[in-house]
Amino acid sequence: MLDADSISKPMFVPPSEATTLPLFDRVHEWIVTVDHKKLGLMYLGYGILFLVIGGLEATVMRIQLAIPHNHFVSPQAFNELFTMHGTTMVFLVGMPLLFGFANYMVPLMIGARDMAFPRLNAWSFWMSALGGIILYFSFIGGNGLYGAGGAPDVGWFAYAPLTARAFSPGHSTDYWAIGLLVSGFGSIGTALNIVTTVLCMRCPGMTLGRMPLFVWLNMVMSAMVLIVISPLTAAQIMLLIDRYLGGHFFDTQAGGSAVIWMHFFWILGIPKCTCSSFRDSRSLRRLFPSSRASRSSDTPSWWPRP
Amino acid sequence: MKVAPAHFCEKAMNECTAKALDNTAYGQQSSGHRSVWPEQIRRGVATVRQLLSHLETVGRCGGDSWTNVPVGRLTDGITGAGSKVLKLNLTTGFWLVGLQTVLVTGAVKASTAASPADPAVPSIFSPSSTPAYSIYHLSLFVLAVTGFIFVVVFSLLAYAVIKFRLRAEDDGREPAQIYGSNQVELAWTVIPVLIVVVLFLAAARVIHAIEDAKFPPGTTEITAIGHQFWWEYQYPGQGFVTANELHVPVSDREHPTPTHITLLSADTNHSFWVPQLAGKTDLIPNRVNSMWIDPHETGVFVGQCAQYCGTQHAKMLLRVIVESREDFDKWLANEKQPAATLDSVRQGRHIFETTACVNCHTVAGTNAKGKFGPDLTHLMSRETIASGAAANTQENLRLWIKDPDAIKPGSLMPAMQMSDQEIDAVTAYLLTLH
Numbered sequence: 001m002l003d004a005d006s007i008s009k010p011m012f013v014p015p016s017e018a019t020t021l022p023l024f025d026r027v028h029e030w031i032v033t034v035d036h037k038k039l040g041l042m043y044l045g046y047g048i049l050f051l052v053i054g055g056l057e058a059t060v061m062r063i064q065l066a067i068p069h070n071h072f073v074s075p076q077a078f079n080e081l082f083t084m085h086g087t088t089m090v091f092l093v094g095m096p097l098l099f100g101f102a103n104y105m106v107p108l109m110i111g112a113r114d115m116a117f118p119r120l121n122a123w124s125f126w127m128s129a130l131g132g133i134i135l136y137f138s139f140i141g142g143n144g145l146y147g148a149g150g151a152p153d154v155g156w157f158a159y160a161p162l163t164a165r166a167f168s169p170g171h172s173t174d175y176w177a178i179g180l181l182v183s184g185f186g187s188i189g190t191a192l193n194i195v196t197t198v199l200c201m202r203c204p205g206m207t208l209g210r211m212p213l214f215v216w217l218n219m220v221m222s223a224m225v226l227i228v229i230s231p232l233t234a235a236q237i238m239l240l241i242d243r244y245l246g247g248h249f250f251d252t253q254a255g256g257s258a259v260i261w262m263h264f265f266w267i268l269g270i271p272k273c274t275c276s277s278f279r280d281s282r283s284l285r286r287l288f289p290s291s292r293a294s295r296s297s298d299t300p301s302w303w304p305r306p
Numbered sequence: 307m308k309v310a311p312a313h314f315c316e317k318a319m320n321e322c323t324a325k326a327l328d329n330t331a332y333g334q335q336s337s338g339h340r341s342v343w344p345e346q347i348r349r350g351v352a353t354v355r356q357l358l359s360h361l362e363t364v365g366r367c368g369g370d371s372w373t374n375v376p377v378g379r380l381t382d383g384i385t386g387a388g389s390k391v392l393k394l395n396l397t398t399g400f401w402l403v404g405l406q407t408v409l410v411t412g413a414v415k416a417s418t419a420a421s422p423a424d425p426a427v428p429s430i431f432s433p434s435s436t437p438a439y440s441i442y443h444l445s446l447f448v449l450a451v452t453g454f455i456f457v458v459v460f461s462l463l464a465y466a467v468i469k470f471r472l473r474a475e476d477d478g479r480e481p482a483q484i485y486g487s488n489q490v491e492l493a494w495t496v497i498p499v500l501i502v503v504v505l506f507l508a509a510a511r512v513i514h515a516i517e518d519a520k521f522p523p524g525t526t527e528i529t530a531i532g533h534q535f536w537w538e539y540q541y542p543g544q545g546f547v548t549a550n551e552l553h554v555p556v557s558d559r560e561h562p563t564p565t566h567i568t569l570l571s572a573d574t575n576h577s578f579w580v581p582q583l584a585g586k587t588d589l590i591p592n593r594v595n596s597m598w599i600d601p602h603e604t605g606v607f608v609g610q611c612a613q614y615c616g617t618q619h620a621k622m623l624l625r626v627i628v629e630s631r632e633d634f635d636k637w638l639a640n641e642k643q644p645a646a647t648l649d650s651v652r653q654g655r656h657i658f659e660t661t662a663c664v665n666c667h668t669v670a671g672t673n674a675k676g677k678f679g680p681d682l683t684h685l686m687s688r689e690t691i692a693s694g695a696a697a698n699t700q701e702n703l704r705l706w707i708k709d710p711d712a713i714k715p716g717s718l719m720p721a722m723q724m725s726d727q728e729i730d731a732v733t734a735y736l737l738t739l740h
Binding site: 074075076079153154155157159161167211252253255256257258259266 | 464534573574575590591592593614615616617618619620621715716
């Protein structure tokens, strides 16, 4: 079947040709892509977009706090701002930046062609994005405490029983719970994907012991995300059962426990902070050694040598 | 990036600084050359220092409240002596003056809002009770340990960054990659573990000392109940209930007479926090928590709900009034009395007792037996209303009945929709509740 003509034809379409496609096709290509590099970049863009939004919210809060007895925003709006800022920074900035770098770098660094589950990867990204959209849709679609305002105003930790129907009527808390639930599905998917990729798709010869530290950190963080997001997702479902199906998990009026929500939330919250610090230190660890100058004679004499 | 030799930089900097000084002397904007910055920064820092000392002097004269910068005094200061100090540095510090102007304008605007009258400033660094002392000393210890680590780590980091920076004579090859060192890896594993163990033991010791303290006879028992957004205080066995301002007896260091507070919540989570007296303890619905204080000096100690509890969490303030044993007993005796019933305010009392007021408020000795809002039996013995949001004056009381949102937007007290005459009558009645 192979004649000279078909052999001479390139099997791979170079990227320069892709850029000549019409705008619609190019956007469409990003939307339907399962390529880990494209998804990684999209994760990073998503994280940076929400970083800007969260930063703006923080700016408004600082203006309010700049002078005592300021009336720049109402108490209601201020409560919405710190709830949205906290939720945004932890779930819509921290998580995507973590996964963005991991998605882009990990397959390249371990010699894999792509992530282990490319379609799951795309699905996870779009679930995360949908979670962010649902959360921010609350600004126009929700109702806060006492029917005022729109966005969730129960704090980013949303302690029960403030989230109960009795104290938080309207739908703002539902937007918060469903937004985090949906983006939580995405986070679980990607974390699973990264762990599987690292464990199963390393190139021949790359044992776990020889794996770069950066990949190690990504795998550990993903495993942590896998462990800690699941309880939060469960807690969100329990909260929704409380709010819609008359459950009493966190309903203190009916014998529920407010403390159990704290446990569910902070089993996520504390490791998530660790993840964030790992993410930053891991990036620094990539940057420092490779940009260090090459004067090995400058290594201090007391530094132990192997 | 190439770095110019040091002597060149120094020369250029001197020239520029001289030029900048010239410009400053004539009140012109300096050239904006980079080397001007050290001088600019020095002057900026001096301006900030002057501003701070100015604010501090003003603050020491007594502010309007601990949540409120001393508004009136600050405005006086800016039109008086303080502004002269600032004008001296106008060229370099003009933005600071601008900032302060914005602050003052905003503060004057804000001062129209009702504000309580108290000069006390809550600070964990001026403890006045045994639990607060323990926490204060622990925090100093932790600060010392972490400060030492910070200095060591960042000195090493700065050393490495400067020593191994890219230089012109570098050949651009990848440096020798040194892998593994048992000594170093052991050191940076074992030492942090030891530090964490030490910090853990120090904290555990303080927690044990506070949580497992034995209470001597003569301990005052109080039950505090958190509500959205105010505090209810019950004195078990004394037969009365009060709100927002907690009276406790002073405690002697030799013969302590502490106060044990049982913490409950009527709705959402709250947290009882008076920084000078003790750490935070949450009030959680469906759960009994407790804490204790033994204030060593008399006076007013201010605090705040420290667990987000809803719209007006920010103005869920609390004050602890520490009194000598005699004053405390006098206060107790007064609180046990039923409410005053003066004939002169019969009209106001009638309105109060025949409207929705009684659904939420109690006035002992009358048919007002509501439990949802604060007990008003001895309302006028309190310095503030609306959980510390406003001073307890006739105007504020009137405003509070007419439009609670003007003082505390989002509070659960409804506007009572009374005529002005009715509000006046009710206010007059409330003013007799000593």
